[in-house]
Amino acid sequence: MRPTNFKILVLAGLGLFLAACGSTPVLRKPVERERVYAKPKNKVWDTIITTLARSGALINNIDKETGLITFTKILSSGEVRNFAIQGELSGAVGAGRFSQGAGLMTILVRSVDDAKTKVYINGRIQIRSTMFTRLGDLSQIVHHANSNGKMEEELLDQVSVEMGEKSFPWLKKGRSAPKKDDRK
């Protein structure tokens, strides 16, 4: 085999290897990290605070005037898999034993006008893993992975439901919902 061919083969092999390691999650639709609610800022703000508090989020900073909230949500290993970009996660977890996961999130609530409010949300996923060093000591490593947007979208959806933006009229006796295709 000529050296040039060998180099191409090695490079192709390395490329395939890296592609496999950095596998990206299947995102079948665009990630939604912002939403406009047809409600005034006060109403949206109160609903977000109630939703966060009831879902067990640890609120780190909160400022109604600027509309800024930062919070931490402790995640199970299953939730970390669901909310983090998989390629980065596999590297992090592969380095040690999973001990704790958390979503470090930031929310910004801004008034569009008197009747509309826009909410932005974004964050990163933190994973703590433990491993033994070569000297036998237990060491803790902190990794960060990008969030895949599902955690953000889940919160935006929860707020929509809590504010009554999603209702189910067919639940009332004697009423049936319009066909799915007609709703759009």
Added chain:
Amino acid sequence: MRRLAAVAALVFLSLLVNSCASGPDVRPYEGTKFMSDDEEKRFGHYVDAEVTNQFLVLEKKEITEAVSEIGQSLAKVSHRPKLKHTFKVLNSSSINAFAAPGGYVYITTGLLEELESRDELAAILAHELGHVSGRHSVRALRSARYANAALTVVSILAALGAAATGVPVAGDLTQAVGLITTMIVYQGYSRSYESQADRLGMIYASKAGYKPEAMLSVFKKFIKLRDEEGKKESLVVLSSHPALEDRIKAAEEYLAKLKEDRK
């Protein structure tokens, strides 16, 4: 020879009586030796605590009361009418419904959003009540016990007893609660349990005055969602269930049988 014939006759008679009494292959008291009704209820409280810690429980009365009203009407005609059933709506975009030990039934707002009638909701809730009647979670725990030596009957029941007296919860109970919660929320039951819950669901829906055919329209909806971009990942409800096409075929056959029986 006469003795053998008598034994054979007794076996045949007991099989006949058993099949008449149990109806559509439901054995509500299967697994009671492993865990009594009272123990199941107590175990259910722990699983409910775990579920409501992971999910946001919806407090909108107009939605939760309507779901509960339909659920209670189905529970009354189920095989465990005396059990106190609790229906909760979880504010989550995942498309899911599940039942926990002790009569807890959960449905997500993500799934409600996909439904179009009270009959369809009744079909879903009735299916979950089929799991409650069949004591599927308890039976699944019993099977898991064989697979995991750490989960011994004695230790789980001892922990349940200790917890009732205020002693901190023992490790085996925590492990069992985690195991069952993961199974009911994310993994689902075995194919045979799911098939049984489908059949029971259609019976309960029919008895409570809902259209049992709605089970078919729900399955067809799930097929559509399964193939729809961006929805498949949210469809937790199907994670380990039998293939939808097979379930539709089985449900159609069972519905025909139900109609035949009614004549």
